[in-house]
Structures are given as C-alpha cells and as structure tokens.
Amino acid sequence: MAIFLKQIATPDVPMEADNITPARFAGQTPAGVEKLAVMHGSEPRRIGDFFSVSGQFDGTINVEGDHLGRVKLIGAGMSRGVIQVDGDVGEHLGAAMSGGEIRVNGNATDWVGPEMSGGRIEIHGNAGHMVGSAYRGAAMGMTGGEIIIHGNARNEAGNAMRNGVIAIGGNSGDFTGVNMLSGSIFVLGELGIRTGAGMKRGSIVSMKEATLLPTFSYSCTYRPGYMTLYLLHLSQIFAVAEEYLEGSYKRYCGDSVELNRGEVLLYAG
Amino acid sequence: MTECIQLAGGKVHDPANGIDGDIRDLYLEQGRIVETPSSKPRKIDVSGMVVMPGGVDIHCHIAGPKVNLARKLQPEDHRRDPHPGTEHTRSGAGGTVPSTFATGYRYATLGYTTAMEAAVPPIGARHVIEEFHDTPVIDKGFYVLLGNNIFLQQLIKAGRKEEFRHAVAWWINATKAYTAKLVNPGGDEPWKGKKNSNVKNIDEKSDAIEVSPRQVIESFIETVNDLGLPHPPHIHCNNLGHSGNFETTLETMKTAGDKRVHLAHIQFHSYAGEPGKNPKSASRQIAEYVNEHPNITCDVGQVMFGKSTIMTADAPLAYMLRGFKKAKWVNADTECESGCGIVPFSYQEHVYVHALQWAIGLELFLLSKDPWRIVLSTDHPNGGSFMSYPKLIRLLMDREFRREEIKRVNQKAINGTILNELDREYTLNEIAIITRAGPARALNLKNKGHLGPGADADITIYDEMDDKEAMFNAPRYVVKSGEVIIEDHEFRQDYYGKFLHTEPGYDESIVSEVRPFFENYYSIEFANYAVNDSYLHDHEVIPTV
Numbered sequence: 105m106a107i108f109l110k111q112i113a114t115p116d117v118p119m120e121a122d123n124i125t126p127a128r129f130a131g132q133t134p135a136g137v138e139k140l141a142v143m144h145g146s147e148p149r150r151i152g153d154f155f156s157v158s159g160q161f162d163g164t165i166n167v168e169g170d171h172l173g174r175v176k177l178i179g180a181g182m183s184r185g186v187i188q189v190d191g192d193v194g195e196h197l198g199a200a201m202s203g204g205e206i207r208v209n210g211n212a213t214d215w216v217g218p219e220m221s222g223g224r225i226e227i228h229g230n231a232g233h234m235v236g237s238a239y240r241g242a243a244m245g246m247t248g249g250e251i252i253i254h255g256n257a258r259n260e261a262g263n264a265m266r267n268g269v270i271a272i273g274g275n276s277g278d279f280t281g282v283n284m285l286s287g288s289i290f291v292l293g294e295l296g297i298r299t300g301a302g303m304k305r306g307s308i309v310s311m312k313e314a315t316l317l318p319t320f321s322y323s324c325t326y327r328p329g330y331m332t333l334y335l336l337h338l339s340q341i342f343a344v345a346e347e348y349l350e351g352s353y354k355r356y357c358g359d360s361v362e363l364n365r366g367e368v369l370l371y372a373g
Numbered sequence: 374m375t376e377c378i379q380l381a382g383g384k385v386h387d388p389a390n391g392i393d394g395d396i397r398d399l400y401l402e403q404g405r406i407v408e409t410p411s412s413k414p415r416k417i418d419v420s421g422m423v424v425m426p427g428g429v430d431i432h433c434h435i436a437g438p439k440v441n442l443a444r445k446l447q448p449e450d451h452r453r454d455p456h457p458g459t460e461h462t463r464s465g466a467g468g469t470v471p472s473t474f475a476t477g478y479r480y481a482t483l484g485y486t487t488a489m490e491a492a493v494p495p496i497g498a499r500h501v502i503e504e505f506h507d508t509p510v511i512d513k514g515f516y517v518l519l520g521n522n523i524f525l526q527q528l529i530k531a532g533r534k535e536e537f538r539h540a541v542a543w544w545i546n547a548t549k550a551y552t553a554k555l556v557n558p559g560g561d562e563p564w565k566g567k568k569n570s571n572v573k574n575i576d577e578k579s580d581a582i583e584v585s586p587r588q589v590i591e592s593f594i595e596t597v598n599d600l601g602l603p604h605p606p607h608i609h610c611n612n613l614g615h616s617g618n619f620e621t622t623l624e625t626m627k628t629a630g631d632k633r634v635h636l637a638h639i640q641f642h643s644y645a646g647e648p649g650k651n652p653k654s655a656s657r658q659i660a661e662y663v664n665e666h667p668n669i670t671c672d673v674g675q676v677m678f679g680k681s682t683i684m685t686a687d688a689p690l691a692y693m694l695r696g697f698k699k700a701k702w703v704n705a706d707t708e709c710e711s712g713c714g715i716v717p718f719s720y721q722e723h724v725y726v727h728a729l730q731w732a733i734g735l736e737l738f739l740l741s742k743d744p745w746r747i748v749l750s751t752d753h754p755n756g757g758s759f760m761s762y763p764k765l766i767r768l769l770m771d772r773e774f775r776r777e778e779i780k781r782v783n784q785k786a787i788n789g790t791i792l793n794e795l796d797r798e799y800t801l802n803e804i805a806i807i808t809r810a811g812p813a814r815a816l817n818l819k820n821k822g823h824l825g826p827g828a829d830a831d832i833t834i835y836d837e838m839d840d841k842e843a844m845f846n847a848p849r850y851v852v853k854s855g856e857v858i859i860e861d862h863e864f865r866q867d868y869y870g871k872f873l874h875t876e877p878g879y880d881e882s883i884v885s886e887v888r889p890f891f892e893n894y895y896s897i898e899f900a901n902y903a904v905n906d907s908y909l910h911d912h913e914v915i916p917t918v
Contacts, residue, residue: 241448243700 106162106188107137109155111169117145118194119154122177126185126204129161137161164188173213179206182223195232198225201249211255220268222249226341230255233277236270237263244285246270254342259296262289265306269334273342281308284366290338303359303366311348311371320358325372327352347373377402377410378855382420383834386805389814389823393802399424401830404855408826417857419834422849425805426822427486427831431812432607432637432672433753434684435476436490436504436515438497442703443470443682443715443754450680450717461864462509469682469754477509477870481858483762484833484848486870487813487821490515491607491637491752492556492686494711495522496897498548502908505872510853512821512831512913514873516607517548518686520555520593521562523709524890526584529592538596540887542879545602547903549874551816551915552604553597554637556686557611558589561712564689571689573648575611575624586611590628598632600877601917603817605633605670613690616646619655623662631668635815638674638752639663640734651725654790656733660740663747670815672748675734675765676727677757678782680719684755688712709894720757728783730756732790738769739795744806745814762808763845769799770841817918818873830855872912
C-alpha cells in the first residue's frame with residue numbers, strides 16, 4: 105500500500121516541499137512523515153500542517169489536493185520510487201531528479217524536471233515554461249531521463265538540454281530546444297517561433313509545418329530509421345497517428361551561428 | 374557600552390610584539406586591548422587554544438561595480454551555495470563571488486576581521502562604499518585605480534609634477550580611498566583604441582597616451598610616498614599572465630629604487646619562458662629580488678584548484694583569457710579612467726599552466742626569507758575564493774600534506790619547479806605574520822595585526838589541531854572591536870565594521886583643472902563625481918605617515 109498525502113490546508117504563499125521524495129519517506133510512519141520540514145514562504149513548517157498522511161510507504165507516494173499549484177519542488181532530487189500527483193502541481197517538479205518516476209494527473213506549471221539526470225516525469229495535462237531546462241546561468245539543462253507531456257508545453261522546453269527525451273503531445277511554445285547541446289525533443293503539435301535557437305547538436309521533431317530561423321538550412325527529406333522506433337515507444341504512451349511512423353521528414357540543420365550540428369525534422373507526409 | 378572581557382590562558386601568537394605561543398591573559402575594554410581592566414571582566418577560558426590577532430586581507434575583490442557584475446553573471450554559482458541566515462545574521466549567497474552579507478560573515482568565520490578591496494575605478498567608489506555598508510563584521514577600505522587615468526597621464530606627459538601630486542591627492546580624497554592602485558599601467562588605453570593592443574614592456578610608449586608604463590609607475594611611487602599615504606602604491610604590473618613577464622616585474626621593482634612599493638598577486642607576474650609559449654617558473658629570481666629589497670612588500674595571489682572568477686581592471690588580459698574557455702565573459706570600459714574584464718574560470722590539477730601557477734605561488738611563499746613582506750592572498754576571487762585560505766595555510770605548514778597534493782597535479786609542471794626540494798614548513802607564528810601582522814604593517818594599520826595595549830580588539834581564537842586546514846577553517850571565537858561575534862563556532866551577534874580611508878592634503882586649486890576635463894569627457898557631472906561626506910559614518914581616517 106502506498107502512502108497518501110491529502111492536502112488539508114491551502115498555503116498562503118508558495119511552499120517548498122523538497123522533502124516529498126521517496127528517499128525521505130522510506131522507513132517513516134505517517135506520523136514521521138507529518139513531522140518532515142517544509143518551508144512556507146520564509147517560515148519553517150511541517151508536512152503535517154498542510155497534509156493529512158495515511159497508509160504505509162512501499163515506494164509510492166500519492167499526493168492529492170486542489171491547491172497543489174502552490175507546492176513547489178515535489179520530488180526534487182529523487183532517485184527512486186514513484187510519486188503520483190492528483191491535481192495541478194507547482195513549480196520545480198522533479199528538479200535535478202536522477203531516478204524514479206513522477207506521474208501527474210493534472211497540469212504542471214513552469215520548471216518541470218529542470219537539470220534532471222535520470223528517471224521519468226509524465227504530465228497528463230499541460231506544462232508551463234522551461235520543461236527540462238537549465239536554471240538561469242547554468243550551462244546544462246537535463247542530462248538524461250524522459251519527460252512526457254500529454255498536453256501543451258510553453259516556452260523554452262529543453263533549454264540547454266544535454267541528453268534525454270522530451271515528448272510533447274500537443275503544441276510547444278517559443279524557443280523550443282534553445283541552446284540545446286544534444287538529446288531529442290518530439291512535438292506532435294505545432295512549434296512556436298525560434299525553435300532551436302543557438303542549438304549545437306540534438307534533434308527537434310515536429311509533425312506540423314514550422315517557421316524556422318534563417319540560420320537553419322534545409323538539407324534533405326528522408327525517413328530517419330530511428331523515428332519509427334521512437335514513435336512506436338511514444339505510441340504506447342499517447343496517440344501517435346500511424347502515418348507518422350512510416351512518414352518522410354524534412355531535415356533542417358542548424359543553428360549555424362553555433363556548431364550547425366543540430367537538426368529540426370518536420371513531418372513531410 | 375561594551376563589556377570588559379578577559380581571555381584567559383590562551384597561547385598567544387603576537388609576532389609584532391615578539392610573543393610566540395606564550396600563555397597570557399588578554400583584557401579587552403571599549404573595543405581595545407588594555408593592560409588592566411577598569412572593572413571586573415567577564416572571563417572566557419581559552420586555555421589550550423591559539424590566540425591571534427584578527428586576519429587582515431590586503432588584496433581581495435569584494436565590493437563594487439565589477440564584483441556586482443560578476444555576481445549577476447553567475448546566478449548558478451550562487452544557487453549552488455546558499456548562505457542561510459541565523460538568529461543574528463542575515464542570509465546571502467556564496468560561490469566564488471558571495472553577496473555582500475555572506476562576504477562579511479564568511480570572512481569572520483575564517484577569523485578575518487579586515488579586508489581591502491583592491492581595485493575600484495573612481496567612478497565606482499560610491500557603489501563600493503554603499504556595498505561596504507552592507508558588508509558586516511569586517512573593517513574595510515579600498516584602493517582606487519589611477520594608473521590608466523587619462524587626466525593624470527596627461528600631467529605626467531607634461532612633466533607637471535606638482536599638479537600631479539595634488540590631483541592624486543584630490544582623487545584619493547574625492548573617492549575616500551586608502552591608496553592608489555595601478556593595474557597594467559598604460560595598457561588599458563591602447564587596448565580601448567585598437568583591438569588586441571597592449572603594452573609589451575614597461576618602456577614602450579603606446580600611440581594612445583605617449584607615456585610609458587615606467588613613467589606612470591615612477592610618478593606614482595614618488596607621489597604616493599611623498600603624500601605619505603599609509604599604504605604605498607599597490608601595483609598590478611604589466612603583462613600579467615604572459616610567459617616571460619618576470620622581467621617586467623623585476624623592472625617595475627627596480628623602478629621603485631628604495632621607495633616603498635607593494636606588488637600585488639606577484640605569482641601571476643613570476644613567469645619565465647617565451648611569450649606565446651608555455652610559461653616556466655621564475656619564482657627564484659622574483660623571490661631573490663624581493664628578499665634583498667626591504668622597501669618591497671608583496672602578496673602572492675596563490676592559485677587554488679577549483680572554481681574561480683577572474684575579475685580585473687586589466688581589460689586586455691580578460692580578452693586573452695576568454696579565449697581559453699569560450700563561455701560567458703564581460704569586458705567593459707570605465708570612462709576615462711579604467712577598463713574591466715570578468716571571466717568565470719576554473720583551475721584544474723591536470724592542466725600544465727594551472728599546476729605551474731599553483732606551484733609558483735607555493736615556491737614564492739617557501740623561498741621568501743622575510744615573512745613580514747609577503748602576504749597570504751589568493752587575489753580573491755581570481756586565484757580562488759578566500760574560503761580556500763585554510764587549505765593554503767595547511768599547504769604551507771604541513772610538508773607531508775604538500776607532498777601528497779603535489780603528486781596529484783600535472784607532473785610536467787612540477788618537474789620545471791623546485792617545489793619538491795623545498796622542505797620548509799611555516800610555523801604558527803609565521804602564519805600569524807603573513808595573514809595578520811605583516812599585512813597590517815604593510816597597510817600601516819597601527820592598531821591592527823597585533824595584541825599589544827591600545828590595539829583594536831580584533832581577535833581570533835582557534836582550537837589547536839594537527840590538521841591546520843580544519844583548525845583555520847573554524848575558529849572557536851572571533852572578537853571584533855571587543856565584541857564577541859562568534860562564540861563556540863556560532864554567531865552571537867551581528868556587527869558592522871568600520872570603513873578605513875585616508876585624507877592626504879592638497880591644493881584646492883587643482884579642482885579648477887580637473888573640472889573642465891570632466892565637463893568635456895565624462896558622462897556625469899563633476900559635482901556628482903566625488904563621494905560626499907554623508908557616506909562617512911562608522912569610518913576611521915588612517916593618518917598619513
């Protein structure tokens with residue numbers, strides 16, 4: 105049986121709950137979990153002040169509530185286990201996580217999985233800005249793992265990402281894959297503007313037409329072998345039309361203000 | 374009123390008064406050390422512990438526009454090193470360029486109670502003093518950059534010595550500085566005019582200013598000594614970081630004759646080899662010259678492995694360094710008086726040049742015969758953070774530890790040095806000299822760096838340990854101006870130290886010469902340039918000598 109956290113009080117200001125991770129809950133009774141610290145603004149409080157805790161920890165944490173959007177840093181730094189969130193979740197979800205899985209039945213806001221190095225995050229709704237990105241000033245964003253967004257993501261998804269996969273079922277905002285170093289981003293819907301600005305290596309795939317920067321140049325239309333494999337994997341997660349699996353893709357390379365080794369692949373039918 | 378305190382039974386290291394580890398009691402009253410207290414003191418038992426004056430950092434970069442730019446440039450550096458507040462102290466951010474509050478508290482946690490910001494363009498003086506107001510615990514002052522000042526260079530060129538003297542004194546007064554700093558004198562202006570242009574030797578007259586670095590250096594050494602500023606001109610020589618630059622450094626020192634001069638971060642100026650090729654060690658030549666000339670003081674500018682932030686008024690140098698890393702950097706022009714460059718950097722053990730720099734710094738420490746004239750510094754944050762001072766102290770005090778560390782670095786670099794042959798170990802008293810008594814003497818701070826009656830009650834008390842790094846990392850007590858700031862390793866109160874500056878006399882008529890130059894060439898009004906006296910609270914004027 106999993107351990108259940110049910111939100112009983114709405115934080116007045118955003119709270120930082122980086123203690124909500126399987127590693128911190130391991131070996132704890134519900135009473136022990138209630139005593140773990142959270143920051144409510146600048147004030148140190150306890151998990152029990154905001155959540156009722158029940159069940160027994162077996163590696164899975166269930167978090168439920170209507171105002172989880174004010175709860176930041178759930179699963180930050182986690183390395184194992186599962187966190188299941190029912191509701192809209194706050195910023196910095198799974199920041200710098202290295203393993204385990206976070207599933208959100210609801211929307212996530214900005215900073216999903218920044219600088220993560222492993223594990224998996226799946227958002228059934230939409231996500232905000234900066235999915236899997238680098239924090240400001242840092243040279244590298246996510247370095248491994250998988251982030252799945254069923255809905256849309258906003259700007260700068262995969263900012264400076266170094267490895268791993270981001271898959272977005274809907275549309276993505278502007279600057280998708282900005283400053284990307286390598287890794288893969290799949291967007292089944294439309295890309296915003298300035299996709300891949302400053303990218304060195306890596307692949308950004310979209311199933312819709314897109315306006316690219318003038319520093320990206322068309323190279324060819326072809327059928328990348330790996331596309332079928334990737335999309336088969338993704339089709340087990342959300343609906344991927346059959347024709348995408350076998351289709352041709354227009355390849356643009358860029359960003360030529362940088363290394364020019366990156367690619368943007370647009371579905372060509 | 375501050376309470377009267379008796380520090381009982383400590384092993385006192387007070388080299389300025391010839392005390393080397395004797396067991397003594399110290400009495401503190403009204404922020405000073407006294408021979409006998411006037412009332413019954415609170416007794417603090419420090420028996421078995423090592424008592425030293427508070428540390429004095431003669432050369433660091435802790436406040437001002439360039440430091441702030443470096444903070445803004447590296448949010449990632451701050452994020453990874455938060456500095457939490459306590460009941461008594463404020464929070465901040467650390468990293469190689471800590472926020473103002475963290476800077477003060479972190480110096481205090483190392484037992485340092487005085488620090489001098491080493492390079493401030495006059496136009497940045499106001500900013501520096503405002504940041505100083507938010508830098509707790511330590512006493513602080515700054516050196517003002519005058520070596521690339523066009524107005525002053527024009528006076529040198531015209532041979533107007535008298536006016537030059539008054540102008541320098543006016544600038545020191547207008548900025549509330551402690552002394553004049555020269556950085557790559559004569560080198561910034563050609564750089565601003567023409568890409569990749571710099572002076573290569575100190576007798577070269579650039580097209581831009583028609584004054585050679587030697588003329589600038591001579592003029593400042595003469596003038597600053599004449600004015601009797603408490604600290605002699607603080608010189609960052611030309612050609613920093615270039616192979617073969619030791620000859621420039623020797624020439625600079627020769628230019629001083631027998632007049633007082635301070636050479637900053639001399640490690641960066643002690644390289645042999647051909648320009649453009651890998652450097653070699655010239656520490657012997659430099660150490661020998663410094664040893665033989667008692668008019669010279671220097672700080673080492675030791676390189677410590679790990680992350681650092683290069684920040685300098687030597688703009689052409691920053692341009693050169695930015696080529697090694699190809700990441701973010703800043704280059705800036707500071708009107709008619711200076712340049713600026715900032716490059717986040719990291720020194721790595723396996724890199725030949727970095728390992729050589731590390732070794733040259735240690736050689737200079739170990740070859741120096743007079744600890745009173747060589748000061749421990751890392752040119753924070755250029756060679757490494759001041760937080761690495763304890764490790765540096767251990768490298769100097771513990772031969773075995775040094776040997777182990779030498780094995781971990783690039784051996785090609787080590788083979789070109791004599792570091793393996795140097796068996797010297799610094800004693801506690803020598804450490805007290807190079808971190809406290811020596812810099813205080815070089816700065817002419819008569820009330821600091823010693824524990825005699827009348828001295829400022831800035832005292833650090835360490836648990837005596839074999840591991841000197843651990844010992845110097847965590848003093849048990851830190852007393853600032855008679856207040857116990859840290860007790861049992863914890864902050865017991867907040868404290869705001871003094872601002873130290875000097876006020877040499879000058880002829881007011883020089884203002885009528887400076888003003889038109891301002892009105893023609895500066896972006897701000899002359900009246901807004903000088904720092905007014907409202908900035909002077911909790912300050913101390915150090916008299917001229």
